[in-house]
Structure formats: C-alpha cells, structure tokens
C-alpha cells in the first residue's frame with residue numbers, strides 16, 4: 001500500500017462505497033475548516049493514547065517513537081502554517097492521521113487501534129474547552145479586580161440607587177460596582193464547577209461499546225491531566241454516554257450566557273450613565289465612536305455591542321441544547337454541529353471580558369505604575385441626582401420608628417411630608433423644622449442628620465449594606481479572595 005493512501009477520506013473506509021460524494025455533500029459534511037482549531041487537543045489525545053498502547057504492549061516501542069516524532073513534525077507544520085488542511089479528509093482527526101501516516105508509515109496506521117473518532121472528538125472538545133475555561137477564569141478575575149480597584153476609589157461617592165428605574169435610596173458607588181463583582185465571582189464558581197465535569201475522559205469508549213483491547217484508560221486520563229483535586233483519574237464510566245453526551249458543552253454555554261447577561265446589565269447601566277441625562281460616568285474615547293452625521297456624538301458602541309452579543313451567546317445555548325434533544329444513543333453526526341456555537345461562545349466571552357476589564361479599569365502605565373484610561377466618575381452629578389426624588393424618605397420613616405411609631409404609620413406620615421415637599425419644590429431636608437413637625441411632633445432637630453445622603457448611607461450598617469464601613473469590609477474580602 002502506498003503511504004499516502006489516506007489522501008482521500010473515502011479511502012479510509014474502503015471499497016464499500018460505490019460512488020463518490022458530490023462537492024456539495026463534501027462541503028456539507030466536512031468540519032475541518034472549523035474543527036482544525038482542535039488540533040492541539042487532538043494531538044495531545046493521540047499521544048496519550050499511543051503511549052498507553054505502548055505501555056500495554058499493544059504497540060511496539062518503535063511505533064510509539066515513530067508516532068511521537070511524526071506528531072512533533074506535524075506540530076511544526078501546523079504552527080508555521082505549512083500544514084495543508086484538506087477538505088477531502090473531512091475533519092481535523094483524519095487530516096492529522098493521514099499526514100502522520102504519510103510521514104511515518106504503518107505506525108501512523110496503528111494509532112487508531114482501540115479508538116474511534118467518536119471517543120476521539122469527545123475527548124478533543126473536552127480538552128480544548130478545559131483550557132478555555134482556565135483562560136476565562138483568569139479573565140473573570142481580571143475584570144473583578146478592575147471593578148474592585150475603581151470601587152476602592154469611590155467608597156464615599158454617592159449615587160441614587162434605583163428600583164423600577166425610579167430613585168429609591170442613596171448608595172455608595174463602590175457598593176454598586178461590588179454588586180457586579182459578586183455576579184462575576186459566581187460566574188467564576190460556575191466555570192469551576194463546569195470544569196470538573198468537562199475534565200473527564202471519553203477515550204476508551206471507542207465507537208460506542210468499548211473496545212476489545214486491554215486499554216488502561218486511567219493512565220490516559222492521568223497523562224491528559226484529567227484528574228480530580230485529589231489526583232484521581234476521571235474517566236467516563238459508560239461508553240455510550242462517553243461518546244454521545246455534550247451536556248458539558250451545554251452547561252458551559254449556560255454559564256457563559258449568564259456571564260454575558262451580567263455584562264449586558266453592566267453595559268446597560270454604563271449606557272444610561274453616559275447619556276446626557278445622567279452624566280454619571282465617561283468611558284475612554286477608544287471604546288466609543290462618533291456619528292457620521294451628528295458631530296457632537298460619542299456613542300457607547302462597546303457596551304452596546306456587548307449587550308447585543310449577549311443575544312448571540314444565549315442563541316448558542318438554545319442551539320446546543322436543541323441539538324441534543326432528539327438524539328438516540330450513542331454518537332450521531334448531529335454532534336458535529338456542537339463546535340461552531342461553542343467556539344463562538346468562547347471567542348465572544350473572552351473578547352468581551354478582556355475589553356471590559358480594560359474599559360472599566362484601564363491599562364497599567366509602566367512609567368507611573370498606575371492604571372490609566374478606565375471609567376471616569378462625575379461624583380457631583382451622581383450626588384446631585386441622589387438629591388432628587390426624595391431618596392431619604394425611608395430614612396425619615398425609620399427615624400419615626402425609632403421615636404416609637406409603628407412602621408406603617410411612619411410610612412404614611414412621610415408620604416404626606418413628601419407630598420408637601422413636592423408641592424414646595426424642595427427636598428425633605430430643605431423643609432424647616434416647624435414644617436416637618438406639622439407631620440409629627442416627635443420630629444426634632446436631629447432629623448436633619450438622617451435626611452442627609454451621608455447619614456442615610458451610614459445608617460445601613462448591616463452586613464451587605466451600603467454603609468461605607470460595610471463596603472470597606474467587602475473590598476477587603478474581595479482583595480483577599482482575588483489575591
């Protein structure tokens with residue numbers, strides 16, 4: 001047999017077929033132009049498999065050495081861009097195997113002993129995704145740190161907190177940012193959890209039923225780092241399940257969707273805050289664009305796109321989960337459709353996280369050792385906004401409760417005071433004491449302390465509250481957690 005016998009994949013499964021595929025069907029069924037990005041995982045899986053076959057005496061030591069050398073060469077070819085990816089060879093697996101056989105002959109043909117593309121691809125996707133989850137975890141940390149840094153500088157900056165987008169109660173800007181840190185911390189937890197279930201080995205499941213060769217699957221798992229926190233090998237325990245389920249990819253995309261949803265909420269706030277009606281923050285010009293017709297415009301394109309791309313990632317989740325729903329056991333070609341949505345989810349999430357860490361926190365200037373170019377905050381505009389809308393009305397009610405009124409009565413009393421202040425066109429704190437006392441005689445001069453924004457913040461001194469002491473405590477906790 002000629003050494004380049006696998007140049008066409010039809011030759012990989014012999015004489016059974018009586019007619020060639022049309023070009024359209026070839027293109028329709030091929031995945032190489034997107035799954036070639038799995039090449040490194042594919043190679044790692046093949047090498048671990050070959051070493052194990054060698055260890056079990058299924059392959060000779062010479063075959064294993066040939067495979068290792070051939071793979072090293074292929075690595076070079078791929079890295080230098082020399083490698084010729086062939087549509088005719090359908091996917092990344094057949095492309096690499098064919099080249100290996102071209103380079104090393106029979107050893108290349110023996111590599112597939114005790115293996116199928118079904119357990120091979122399931123292993124590749126898991127290995128690849130594991131690496132991406134690790135990168136995403138780092139990016140999530142960088143974004144959390146960027147938010148923490150900005151928060152540290154703005155503990156005493158007060159803005160209106162909203163419910164129903166109506167002014168509700170004043171909050172510290174740092175407290176507001178730390179709400180997002182909590183969300184991204186949970187996203188990182190979810191990623192760690194998905195990683196555990198992703199990091200399990202399908203190889204050895206073969207096509208669907210396991211294999212007749214005495215494979216040491218746990219050894220392969222250990223070689224590939226598919227071990228739990230105690231170093232115990234993690235191997236898919238049912239061959240039918242191992243080759244067919246893509247639940248780990250679905251879970252990952254669900255976690256990615258949630259993370260994008262959090263970014264989308266932050267985006268929505270940045271867009272609002274940047275509008276002329278709020279004027280709370282600015283983002284650096286490098287994240288905005290102008291208008292081709294309105295010379296005064298600076299549009300928040302990056303947050304808007306992040307909000308838009310969230311839809312795309314959520315769409316991938318729907319795509320993947322729908323892909324799975326009708327599949328009988330075991331492997332079906334439907335699963336080839338898992339890759340593009342998964343790849344695009346990873347790319348979109350990584351780019352978005354990177355860009356947000358930079359947009360929020362800025363970049364380190366090595367000359368000064370300081371970060372520059374992050375969001376800038378207009379503390380005065382925030383505070384002015386917090387003075388509108390009777391943000392301290394609840395504080396007045398709480399004040400009356402402390403003077404002995406039942407909360408419901410206090411609530412009612414303050415509603416009357418707000419109505420009077422609205423009619424007078426002023427804030428509660430601007431009503432003279434005599435006027436306030438008309439609503440309740442228990443009101444005394446000390447009321448003005450609780451009507452101030454700062455007083456309102458300081459009073460919310462319970463765990464998780466917006467009092468600066470609490471916020472500083474949380475900042476400290478996040479610093480330790482992220483160190």
Ligand code: ARG
Nearest residue numbers: 031091117118121333335336
């Ligand atoms: N390209 C295929 C995929 O992505 C590889 C597995 C093919 N297996 C098969 N029996 N046709 O799922």
